[in-house]
Amino acid sequence: MEMKKNDRFVLKIEDMGENGEGIGRLDGYIWFVKDAVIGDVIEAGVTKMKKQYGFARLIRVIEPSEYRVQEKCPSARRCGGCQIQAVDYQEQLRLKERKVYNNLKRIGGLSNLLLPDRDETTEKMMEQTAEQRAKETQESQEGNTRDFSVKEERRAETVRMEPIIGMEHPWRYRNKAQFPFGRNKDGKIVTGFYAGRTHDIVEQEDCLLGVEENREILSIIRNFMEEYKIEPYDEETHRGLVRHVLIRKGFQTGELMVCLVINGRKLPGQQVFTERLLEIPGMTSISLNVNQEKTNVILGKELINLWGEGHITDYIGAVQYRISPLSFYQVNPVQTERLYGTALEYADLTGNETVWDLYCGIGTISLFLAQKAKQVYGVEIVPQAIDDARENARLNHMENVEFFVGKAEEVLPEQYERNQIYADVIVVDPPRKGCDEKCLETIVKMAPKRVVYVSCNSSTLARDVKYLEERGYETERVRCVDMFPHSGHVECVVLMSKVQK
Ligand code: SAH
16 A cells, blocks of 8 residues: 555545444555544545554545434534444444444354344345455455354354344433543633543533533532632642542432542532532432542542432332442443343243353342342452442342352352352353353353343454354344444343254
8 A cells, every 4th residue: 555644545434443433445455534434435644554454534524424414512523432423323223233243243153143124125235245254254264164164054044133222312321420620721610521532621511421410510519619719630730629520310210429539538618519419309419539549540449428328229120229439330221221121031031040140240130130030140250349239139129149259250160060050041241351261161061041141342242152152052132232322332132042952
């Protein structure tokens, strides 16, 4: 490729990457272009080139894509939180579905997978591109070819993905927000977002993914700070008091939580601070979090309670959860219910089953499953999460759940070897890196009837699916859920069943 920095060229954007960047090809060379949308024809300017691929910036859109829409948020490009806000929401959903589909086919070797039922022609088109890509990868990975064809023979039936579950209103879905405080050029106290990876605050009071109450809460805090001459924290000098505010809302209960993160242990005028916040309907918990470290970690360990019991309550489905400022809780409760509902549906429980929930976090899925299972065991590496999980089980009077602290790849083999534990169904919801091989190996030994895989990263999902497919499991159902509209991320649930011999 005869090009150098700042050279300009015309490019057709044909795909979009994990972080929302547009992807186009020119003479077999791949270009990544931020802010370009699938379907756009653009003028691009070279920023950086590697051997196989390069980065370019969007100079201008020559022919806008039919999927390009006006961003709703004025800060969308600078904030970086919404990477694909300029893409029509229905197309966002299809993009996400295609990403999972391509990975399961290419990396997972699921040659019998079909995209959800939709317009025949577009589907054929997409099938073809995926087929081509699968072929290319296959050819490039020597030695894998035989493996592939064996599977092709064995598989007669096809598996059609179920349509992705999107949101009817893909805005204001986040129940949690964290805003940093600082001063702008004119010396005014501001809140907003850190721009990209920098530490400049982009002024933004009303993120369209967050709840409406955020704006009023921020304005109360800002005015209070001006009145009481309270300094926002400055990272460079490690001076100033107020670092961040954490706001959470229970979508089912309407309860609000405000936790102010301070570089100190006392807030001047904290009585007034509390009184003013209490004017907002639903205010249930007000606290301070002490963070005196030179760090970009937002929350410190210590909490000082100013009002309420130190937590709010919320429901996902019929299950109640207690949420404190430090607990983990899924940020999109509406889609979480649908995601875990799908997992529960795939688990197909009748009330007699023993179920293991690996990577269980605060037990959200475990408690969901416990409503329909005989016994549920959860495994999670973070001890505080397990404390919350046990607390939530008590809160819901569920006695058929038990939790283990430890790595799934250690706890499961240990339990299996020592106690010959058994499972009808195993659910896994691992972090981005997927399951450890030792964990998968033990799952195969335990031979549950069904494995339900909940994933936030379809490449590692596909790798693990392939492992299980080669060891007696068959993929039966696949469904994506859009937990993070306007970002490139997608969650997916896969049901694998033990092949009957
Ligand atoms: N289902 C959970 C969220 C899962 S996120 C919920 O709804 O709350 C993945 C979880 O896996 C995180 O809580 C993380 O702490 C945990 N984790 C990461 N590595 C692990 C390991 N090796 N073994 C067990 N848990 C692990």
